[in-house]
Amino acid sequence: VPVVGFVSVRLILPVCSSGGHVLQWLHGCESENGSVINVKCIDKYAYDGEDLIGFNHSSKKWSAALKQAKELEKKWNTEHGQNMAIRRCEVHILFLKLHLFLLYVCFFLALLDVHVFAKPSVSDSSKLILTCLATGFYPKDATVIWRRSSSPLSEDLITSSAVRPNDDGTYQLRKSVEILGADSADYDCYVSHSSLTEPVIKKWGKFIFLLFSCIYYNYYDLLTKHLYKFYLMNIIK
Numbered sequence: 001v002p003v004v005g006f007v008s009v010r011l012i013l014p015v016c017s018s019g020g021h022v023l024q025w026l027h028g029c030e031s032e033n034g035s036v037i038n039v040k041c042i043d044k045y046a047y048d049g050e051d052l053i054g055f056n057h058s059s060k061k062w063s064a065a066l067k068q069a070k071e072l073e074k075k076w077n078t079e080h081g082q083n084m085a086i087r088r089c090e091v092h093i094l095f096l097k098l099h100l101f102l103l104y105v106c107f108f109l110a111l112l113d114v115h116v117f118a119k120p121s122v123s124d125s126s127k128l129i130l131t132c133l134a135t136g137f138y139p140k141d142a143t144v145i146w147r148r149s150s151s152p153l154s155e156d157l158i159t160s161s162a163v164r165p166n167d168d169g170t171y172q173l174r175k176s177v178e179i180l181g182a183d184s185a186d187y188d189c190y191v192s193h194s195s196l197t198e199p200v201i202k203k204w205g206k207f208i209f210l211l212f213s214c215i216y217y218n219y220y221d222l223l224t225k226h227l228y229k230f231y232l233m234n235i236i237k
Contacts, residue, residue: 021048029092037097055085065113112137114191116202121178127179131202132189135172140165143192146177148185153177 044054121201
């Protein structure tokens with residue numbers, strides 16, 4: 001005889017008429033907005049698509065939704081039936097709280113990082129493609145906006161990767177925009193997320209990048225010359 005949880009189908013048979021029928025069981029718990037304070041336990045049965053009987057975790061009682069299940073309600077509201085339902089609810093609530101706790105751990109350990117970079121456009125050498133990458137955030141809802149002179153650019157101009165999962169359970173989002181290479185306006189990437197106390201704004205400073213490149217290459221050139229000179233002096237010695 002098939003058994004659903006601790007319920008033998010024999011107990012349902014008095015409700016059944018002849019022919020084929022469907023018995024469904026919904027069992028678990030749910031929480032509003034990820035809260036572990038008000039957790040609702042679910043333990044109910046449906047017969048041919050209609051609610052049959054359900055357990056009220058607050059009153060610790062089974063309640064029949066159909067008059068045909070009144071006899072079932074009396075049987076299940078014995079000490080054995082109540083204790084079984086309560087234990088099932090407690091186990092599911094425990095697992096839900098553990099699951100939410102682990103999500104909170106991931107939430108606080110997640111370190112959102114924002115990178116802004118540029119590359120020449122493949123289709124037009126006079127243009128650049130600016131890309132903003134926000135990665136390492138959790139939960140998955142994040143706002144990434146490209147701005148020109150502090151004004152948001154139209155989404156019609158933006159190419160988005162959509163939110164994608166990282167291998168550590170966090171998420172990433174990449175957005176790009178094509179601009180003229182000669183454009184002297186200030187561009188920045190505005191990122192907002194629930195894990196941040198304030199938005200992250202990363203500026204794309206091509207002049208800073210160019211200056212850094214000049215300093216780097218001048219320093220590298222100077223260092224190379226000194227090393228070469230030192231090398232020659234040691235050979236002569």
